[in-house]
Amino acid sequence: MGCVVSKKKGLIDDTLEISRTNEKYPFPQKNNTWDRLTLQHYLFRYIWQSNFSSPIKESIRSDSIKVLDVGSGSGPWVHEMAGEFPNALFTKIDSKTSHQNSTLPNLILKDYDFAKLEPLPFPDSTFDFIHVGFLASELPEKQFQTLVNELARTLKPGGYLEIMDVDFQGGNEGPSAQRLMSSLRSYYKSKDINPLITQRLESIMKATKCLADVTVQRTLHPLGNWEDKIGELALFNWLQFLNDHKSDVVPFMGVSDSEYRNLLQEFKSEVDLFQTYWISSRVYGRKTQ
Numbered sequence: 001m002g003c004v005v006s007k008k009k010g011l012i013d014d015t016l017e018i019s020r021t022n023e024k025y026p027f028p029q030k031n032n033t034w035d036r037l038t039l040q041h042y043l044f045r046y047i048w049q050s051n052f053s054s055p056i057k058e059s060i061r062s063d064s065i066k067v068l069d070v071g072s073g074s075g076p077w078v079h080e081m082a083g084e085f086p087n088a089l090f091t092k093i094d095s096k097t098s099h100q101n102s103t104l105p106n107l108i109l110k111d112y113d114f115a116k117l118e119p120l121p122f123p124d125s126t127f128d129f130i131h132v133g134f135l136a137s138e139l140p141e142k143q144f145q146t147l148v149n150e151l152a153r154t155l156k157p158g159g160y161l162e163i164m165d166v167d168f169q170g171g172n173e174g175p176s177a178q179r180l181m182s183s184l185r186s187y188y189k190s191k192d193i194n195p196l197i198t199q200r201l202e203s204i205m206k207a208t209k210c211l212a213d214v215t216v217q218r219t220l221h222p223l224g225n226w227e228d229k230i231g232e233l234a235l236f237n238w239l240q241f242l243n244d245h246k247s248d249v250v251p252f253m254g255v256s257d258s259e260y261r262n263l264l265q266e267f268k269s270e271v272d273l274f275q276t277y278w279i280s281s282r283v284y285g286r287k288t289q
């Protein structure tokens, strides 16, 4: 399946396409015990039909390369990758790993808070591949730049750094979506977090002065039923996110909890009419010397 999405309001880039031609990764049978981040992992794996875009497919399969996953959360990405590529040695680093255990022989956990703004606990040139998923939109931009500089230091020459994230601005947003997203952006800005950080990732990588061949990939994905079944799950995932962030967003909207719930309902019912879509980006670069 492949389609070009109509963009009534032309928010981002008229050439963007949704392309899911070869389903190497079908969407797994949805399991009710999944948390939001696990559902999100399977959604993006399906949408991109891969877990990464950097050109490391051969080396990760055959060599014992070292991979770092930064801000892993419960770790759906890194656990799946460590299982799929048993020759590679994976490390996941997050401020919430202290209560977690590794169940895989090729996966190490490291508990660490990036807000410390100290050098990461790894020597120079340690990793062949570093993956950062959905963390750029959680850290203040300056802090994220410091982290990316550090990641570039710990990357081996020839290794790849890849960052993936979403925009907190969709396309073809209806009135409720516009209201919710603009309040969410206000909340992030109040924390010095750039809600459209994906549009800065290329510059952030280039600012390290040691990442070359920086490549930007962007994908649109429908929310709701107007394109395919997966849009329904994407909408469900967004509603979960907006629900989880209710106490962050409500103060920027001046609405009561019940008005907020109504707004989520309106958002749910307007996406098919407006053909609302969501945008995610992957940006990767190769370390020079």
Ligand SMILES: C[S@@+](CC[C@H](N)C(=O)[O-])C[C@H]1O[C@@H](n2cnc3c(N)ncnc32)[C@H](O)[C@@H]1O
Pocket: 037, 038, 041, 070, 071, 072, 073, 074, 075, 076, 077, 093, 094, 095, 096, 112, 113, 114, 115, 132, 133, 134, 135, 138, 139
């Ligand atoms: C949205 S989750 C993404 C999780 C995972 N990468 C995924 O794709 O499912 C962001 C993660 O970043 C971690 N994180 C946020 N701020 C952090 C900080 N200052 N230091 C370390 N980890 C942090 C959180 O603990 C959380 O697990």
